[in-house]
Every structure is written in C-alpha cells, then in structure tokens.
Amino acid sequence: MLVKDVMNKNVVVAKPIVTLREAARVMGEMNMGSLVIMEDDKIVGIVTSTDILKAIGEGKDPDKVTIGEIATKNVITIQADEPLEKAVDIMVKHKIKKLPVMMNEKLVGIITVSDIAIVEPKIVASIATLISLNAGKFAGG
Numbered sequence: 001m002l003v004k005d006v007m008n009k010n011v012v013v014a015k016p017i018v019t020l021r022e023a024a025r026v027m028g029e030m031n032m033g034s035l036v037i038m039e040d041d042k043i044v045g046i047v048t049s050t051d052i053l054k055a056i057g058e059g060k061d062p063d064k065v066t067i068g069e070i071a072t073k074n075v076i077t078i079q080a081d082e083p084l085e086k087a088v089d090i091m092v093k094h095k096i097k098k099l100p101v102m103m104n105e106k107l108v109g110i111i112t113v114s115d116i117a118i119v120e121p122k123i124v125a126s127i128a129t130l131i132s133l134n135a136g137k138f139a140g141g
Contacts, residue, residue: 003087004080006119007101007109013038016045016068020052020060023067027052034098036107037071043100043107045071077102080109084120087111 014023014035023035027049037045047067055070056062076094078087080103087099091113101109 001084001119002080003078003082003084003099003101003111004103004109006084006115007080007111008115009109011036011100011107011110013107014047014067015039016066016071018067020055020062020065020067020070023047024049024052024062033112034110035067036075036100036110037067038107041106043075043077044068045073046075046098046100047071048098075100078111079103084116088116 012026012030012032012035014026014037016037016039018026018035027033027035034046034048036043037047045068047070051070051072052062052067055065060070076090076096077100078090080101090099091097097113099111100107101111
C-alpha cells in the first residue's frame with residue numbers, strides 16, 4: 001500500500017503570521033491536530049495542537065505570538081508514491097506523528113499515525129512507541 005492510498009487530502013495550511021488563538025480556533029472547528037505553514041507555495045513549518053498548548057502553558061500570549069514563532073521549521077515530508085512502511089520508518093526514526101505528503105514539490109496531503117493504524121493494524125506495534133512518547137508523569141488521554 002502506498003502513502004497516497006492512505007493520506008488525508010484535506011490539509012489545512014496557514015501563513016506564519018497567524019496567531020496561536022486563531023490557529024487553535026481553526027484547528028478546533030476543523031477537528032485537525034496540525035497546520036502546515038506555507039509561504040510562497042513552500043512548506044516553512046508545521047504546528048500541532050500540542051505545540052500551541054505547550055506555548056500557552058509557558059505563558060506565551062495566544063493573541064500576540066504567531067505559529068511561525070513556535071513551529072517546527074525543518075519539516076520532514078514524504079512522497080505520495082512511497083510505500084506506507086517508509087512513512088512508518090520515518091515517523092519512528094524522527095519521533096513524529098504527522099507527515100506532510102508531497103508530489104512534484106507540491107503539498108498534496110498529510111498522513112498521520114492514526115491514518116496508518118486504521119488501514120494497517122499489523123503496523124501498530126511499530127508505531128506504539130510514538131503513541132506513548134509523552135506518557136511520562138501523566139496518565140489517561
């Protein structure tokens with residue numbers, strides 16, 4: 001199975017100048033866990049709901065701080081025609097749960113750990129470490 005067979009084609013993108021509050025509102029309304037940050041048709045970052053919560057928890061002002069300020073800048077991507085197993089390998093190696101999907105240098109989708117777990121239950125053992133990465137001091141979900 002290929003990445004393009006599993007990826008979500010509805011990727012929400014935003015400009016780096018969007019505030020944390022605006023991003024959180026959009027992500028909540030659209031039930032999305034991340035935003036791909038783009039400028040001039042190029043990916044310049046990715047921000048997750050966890051990144052936003054962490055920033056607010058650190059005292060950052062959600063009405064003044066932008067997603068561009070807190071985003072992961074060196075975004076790891078995958079090509080749409082790669083095998084699903086390669087996506088899992090990349091996620092495990094880099095300890096990430098979301099991968100923007102590219103085709104001919106254009107963003108065409110996003111694939112997440114959850115997307116993979118739904119279609120390939122046997123791969124779940126490989127990604128189990130990603131799901132429990134932040135289990136540290138807290139329990140529950």
